Amino acid sequence: MSAPLLLSPSDLRGLLPSRGDSTPDTVRILDASWVMPNSPRRPHEEFQKKRISGASFLDLDDVASPHELGLKHMMPTEEVFAHACEKFGISPSSHVVIYDSHGVFSSPRALFMFRAFGHTNSSILDGGLPRWEAEGFPVEAEPPVDARSSSYPTPVFDKETIRSYEQVVSNSSPDPLSDPVIELVVDARSHGRYLGTDPEPRPGMSSGHIPHSFSLPFNKFLRTHTAPNSLTQYTTFLPVPELRQALVDAVGTEQADLVIQGKRSITTSCGSGMTAGILWLGLKLLEAPRVALYDESWTGYASRASSKIEKSTT
Incomplete structure (x- = not known):
């Protein structure tokens, strides 16, 4: 069974019992909130204080495989998953619904993980916990109760x-626009980091980009909202026509059409494989059939001395 990629708060509420806020066994809710390493926020502590009723906390750094470079939140093995x-x-058979506390930030990466392991009965809550609250749905503040284990x-x-490092390197050697077999690579980091004019948040790491990749900052796929009667802001995905325009702005009309039609494959990348999930999900909403994710992303790529790094001013 394949569930919708996105659910609104009303959609999720409709999956829950009509009375009370307990979660049925057929629906499992996960808080996959994650923040950058230099952030003062502590997502797990925030989860302990406030969550959608019945949710469990998915630590993407914990449900992961070890990496030779010490990278975090790499895809887990089949057994770990x-x-x-x-x-x-x-x-x-569970319908897994994933949210985060930003609106849309880390939940798409968690959804990517479930879909990659064939669990297509999975969705994200578009707008996350802030939108859930803004639309008047209840949250839980009591200590969380561990879910009953399953098989x-x-x-x-x-x-x-x-995509692995080796695949990305071999793919980036020729000009992708001159060869339809070569994959496009879109980079979800900020445009300044892509150009090499702004620093990376990880100390000592060069900014710049993979040769022949395209800049598509993840926020180009999102819309920011301010909750009524509140200063709280959250993000949701843009409507499909606007997602398509953002892709066109990044790679051009011809290449965007080839990607959406499945005539060219595309790989998403970012700083560490997290917000690449936002581009992956946006492309899936466009029904692009051949979308992959570079798991190491820029942290893995730029950490290797042999990597070719391009910088530019435009």
Whole structure:
């Protein structure tokens, strides 16, 4: 079963019991909030104080595989993913609904993980916890209760959803616009970091970009809202026509059409593989069939001395 990629707060509320706020076994809600390493926020502590009723906390740095460069939140093994699902009370038939406390930030990365392991009965809450509250739905402040464990057979990971360093390097050598076999690479970092004019948030790391990649900052796929009678802001995905225009602005009309038609594959990248999930999900909303994610992203790429780094002023 394949669930909608996006749910509104009303959609999610409709999945829950009509009375009370307990979550049925058929729906499992996960808070996948994550922040940059230099942020003072503590998502797990925030979850302990406020959450959608019945939610469990998914730590994307914990449900991950070790990496030779020490990178965080890399895709887990099939066994690690299955064990995490069992801990959260998720069965193969569960509708998994994922949210974060920004609106749209880290939840798409978590959704990417579920979809890559074949759990297509999964969605994100578009607008996350701030939109849920802004639209008047209740939150829970009592200490969370651990979910009842479940059984989750070891799934099969779709290797076509991830690109490795070696694949990205071999793909970036020729000019992608001159060869339809070559994948496009879109970079979700800010345009200044892509150009090399702004520093990376990770000390000592060069900014710049992978040769022949395209700048598509993740916020180009999002709209910012201010909650009524509040200073709280949150993000949601743009409507499909505006998503398409953002892709066109980044890669041009011809290439955007080829991607959406499935005649050219595309890989998303960012700083560490997190906001690349936003571009992945936006492209999926455009129904682009051949979308992958560079798991290491810029942190892995720029950490290797052999990597070619381009900088530019436009």
